[in-house]
Amino acid sequence: xxxxxxxxxxxxxxxxxxxxxxxxxxSRILRELKFEPSEAGDGREAMELCKxxxxxxxxxxxxxxxxxxxxxxxxxxxxxGGAKPVVLFCTAERDVIKIAEALDAGADxxxxxxxxxxxxxxxxxxxxxxxxxxx
Amino acid sequence: xxxDLSLKPSYYEALKRLTIELVGVxxxxxxxxxxxxxxxxxxxxxxxxxxPQMIDxxxxxxxxxxxxxxxxxxLERATxxxxxxxxxxxxxDIILPDLHxxxxxxxxxxxxxxxxxxxxxxxxxxxxxxxxxxxxxMDIELTGVDYPSEALDRARAGRFTHFEVQRGLPIRHLIKxxxxxxxxxxxxxxxxxxxTFLDHNLLADIGELGTFQVVMFRGHLGQFTTPAKAxxxxxxxxxxxxxxxxxxxxxENLDDTNFWFKAQAAAPGCYKKRTKQGxxxxxxxxxxxxxxxxxxxxxPFVPMEYKGSKTV
Numbered sequence: 001x002x003x004x005x006x007x008x009x010x011x012x013x014x015x016x017x018x019x020x021x022x023x024x025x026x027s028r029i030l031r032e033l034k035f036e037p038s039e040a041g042d043g044r045e046a047m048e049l050c051k052x053x054x055x056x057x058x059x060x061x062x063x064x065x066x067x068x069x070x071x072x073x074x075x076x077x078x079x080x081g082g083a084k085p086v087v088l089f090c091t092a093e094r095d096v097i098k099i100a101e102a103l104d105a106g107a108d109x110x111x112x113x114x115x116x117x118x119x120x121x122x123x124x125x126x127x128x129x130x131x132x133x134x135x
Numbered sequence: 136x137x138x139d140l141s142l143k144p145s146y147y148e149a150l151k152r153l154t155i156e157l158v159g160v161x162x163x164x165x166x167x168x169x170x171x172x173x174x175x176x177x178x179x180x181x182x183x184x185x186x187p188q189m190i191d192x193x194x195x196x197x198x199x200x201x202x203x204x205x206x207x208x209x210l211e212r213a214t215x216x217x218x219x220x221x222x223x224x225x226x227x228d229i230i231l232p233d234l235h236x237x238x239x240x241x242x243x244x245x246x247x248x249x250x251x252x253x254x255x256x257x258x259x260x261x262x263x264x265x266x267x268x269x270x271x272x273m274d275i276e277l278t279g280v281d282y283p284s285e286a287l288d289r290a291r292a293g294r295f296t297h298f299e300v301q302r303g304l305p306i307r308h309l310i311k312x313x314x315x316x317x318x319x320x321x322x323x324x325x326x327x328x329x330x331t332f333l334d335h336n337l338l339a340d341i342g343e344l345g346t347f348q349v350v351m352f353r354g355h356l357g358q359f360t361t362p363a364k365a366x367x368x369x370x371x372x373x374x375x376x377x378x379x380x381x382x383x384x385x386x387e388n389l390d391d392t393n394f395w396f397k398a399q400a401a402a403p404g405c406y407k408k409r410t411k412q413g414x415x416x417x418x419x420x421x422x423x424x425x426x427x428x429x430x431x432x433x434x435p436f437v438p439m440e441y442k443g444s445k446t447v
Contacts, residue, residue, distance in 0.1 A: 094297075096310050103307065110306040112297060119301040122215070126305055 017061040043067025062091035159363020207284030216303035221385040225402035246347040250279030253290025280335035293322030346376035
């Protein structure tokens, strides 16, 4: 089995954000936390990547052109295998109503920008993707 | 490196001595940096021109209130919500189920000893609130004590930054128990009113505090000098009620020979108060002194050689 050589493979995390800078920063932090990051610039691009292969986790911006984070999440949760990825919203939206809306749509955790590696690590351990010992 | 420092090197030694004498804690080498950053901020807040002026004032007049503020701002650690999570699991899965039959119909008291900016006791309050249905007919009172300090003031206010609320606190707890206020998040009144915060000298006798069924003292033990540790353990021995628990950090241990507490194998770092029969010897219950917060040593920490107002 080809997959047997990947038993210890790092967990994958798809970063969905229209800001290249944010994607770069998040990628760097995720690599430090032993994740294998991939990137998408909007919800539609992310959806195509997910349909090809579901990641373990998705770091999801809210406001993006073409397809925003919330629409992406609702679509994702409706497709086959779309329940599997752990979704962490990662957005500048701090309104409690918005946060609740994201959770209702199926988000597992929620990061308010700006964030740092400590916050990202803490949230990943919150959803069980990272051992607390990493922190 | 010393070229960047605004204080005479001898002041660092004096601050180290002050910290040992006042709160029984040894400053590590890394505190040189904290002296500059935190104490400069404190100096501004206290209305001094700069850090050297505040330190001169401190060592020339030996003002107790200022001394405590200096020491507590040096010692404040970055704490996070639900830090050292196994402890909270033990509280919910082992300690509360064990105590509930005994305190059903009454009140169970939980204390955070050395509560700093409050994350620990607020986390305990959140945990207890989420588990309330499992432990019916039992009121829970929560108390946080620490030296009078900026951190304790922040705990009282229940106000946390954007960054603090994202470290260790699940988002569902954030939106349930906090209100957003500009950049900050403030603990909702309904949760805040369950917690009492009190000024207390951690090295002093328990005084009016009374006894508690759960005393959280997590992650502190290692920083104290041996004599200070002995005093604190005696205070904790008096503070924890019969059948009660002392919670240390999940990686911390008490010496096996301690009179007061018995380790709980199922819950690392958790100790149950020994019953009288189980005691190796009767512990001393007499307080060492009647030390109250107002009665901090007034003079001994003022090193004579630093009197005067010369600055570098």
